[in-house]
Amino acid sequence: MSSGSRHVLSRQEKRHKRLAAIIVKQVAKAVSDVYENVSKSSEETRTEAPKDATKTVFSFKQFKSRAPKEFTGEGGPTALFHWFDSIEVTLRQSVCPDDLRTLSATGVFQSQALDWWTAERNKRGNDAAYGLSWDELFGGHAGRIMSSS
Numbered sequence: 730m731s732s733g734s735r736h737v738l739s740r741q742e743k744r745h746k747r748l749a750a751i752i753v754k755q756v757a758k759a760v761s762d763v764y765e766n767v768s769k770s771s772e773e774t775r776t777e778a779p780k781d782a783t784k785t786v787f788s789f790k791q792f793k794s795r796a797p798k799e800f801t802g803e804g805g806p807t808a809l810f811h812w813f814d815s816i817e818v819t820l821r822q823s824v825c826p827d828d829l830r831t832l833s834a835t836g837v838f839q840s841q842a843l844d845w846w847t848a849e850r851n852k853r854g855n856d857a858a859y860g861l862s863w864d865e866l867f868g869g870h871a872g873r874i875m876s877s878s
Contacts, residue, residue: 791831792823802841813867830863 775805798815800808816834838846850858 787823787825787829789833789836792819792825792836795819795823797834797837799837800842801839802843803844821869827863831861832859832867834863835859835866 731793778871796810797819800816804811816837819832820830820875835846853861
């Protein structure tokens with residue numbers, strides 16, 4: 730192989746990397762947009778319980794009993810969308826309060842997703858990381874979750 734063809738291949742590889750970076754950004758934006766639409770839809774369908782209604786107490790055991798789908802961080806955007814839809818249903822079925830959604834959902838991370846979450850917790854500190862709202866976690870960080878896979 731001549732040095733000229735290696736140079737062309739190098740340019741081609743650079744183009745592929747730039748294209749991959751653009752795709753990751755676009756997919757991350759799409760994930761954020763879909764998440765925003767799902768969140769708006771969820772907010773619109775939530776109804777406030779009557780004041781005299783018995784408040785349901787949430788526990789992680791209750792959440793786990795619903796067999797939440799694990800997320801490995803593999804499979805790209807499609808896997809993330811499927812997991813996100815699945816975990817939303819599980820959070821609702823287990824009556825998980827908003828302030829415990831991040832703690833519960835990240836409890837089913839495995840493999841690359843768990844590595845990413847561990848790095849986030851190390852960077853932010855456990856309290857700050859688990860204090861992220863559901864919107865902050867998945868609305869703003871979906872691209873990072875996917876780009877680390």
